[in-house]
Amino acid sequence: MAQLKVQxxxxxxxxxxxxxxxxEDAYEKQRTHLLEREKSLKSELKALAPSASNPVKETVDKAVDAIKDTAKKVVA
Known part of the structure; x- marks a missing residue:
């Protein structure tokens, strides 16, 4: 009887x-996945963040200014 309890x-x-x-294995896999996803999202956010010298924004701003100048000349 004691042997059965031990077994x-x-x-x-x-x-x-x-x-x-x-x-523990499942936790480590999920942790690794989340760390990789966090790194990926941070990288994407950094790429999407407005930079100090954004050539597209500068071009658009120049075009808007040119249109405003043209409109002022036409009105005047």
């Missing part, structure tokens, strides 16, 4: 240890 407890312990290892 049962050992099986339960083995099961708990295996489950803990699976959980």
């Amino acid at each position: 049962h407890h050992q099986e339960e312990l083995d099961s708990v240890v295996d489950q803990r290892k699976r959980l």
Whole structure:
């Protein structure tokens, strides 16, 4: 009878240890995925952030100024 209890407890312990290892592996995989996603999103945000010298914005601003000047000349 005591031998059966020992065997049962050992099986339960083995099961708990295996489950803990699976959980740790799953946690580490999810953590790695989230870190990679965070890095990717930060990179994308950095690329989308307005820079000090944005050539497209400068071109648009110049075009708007030119149109305003032309409109002033026509009105005057």
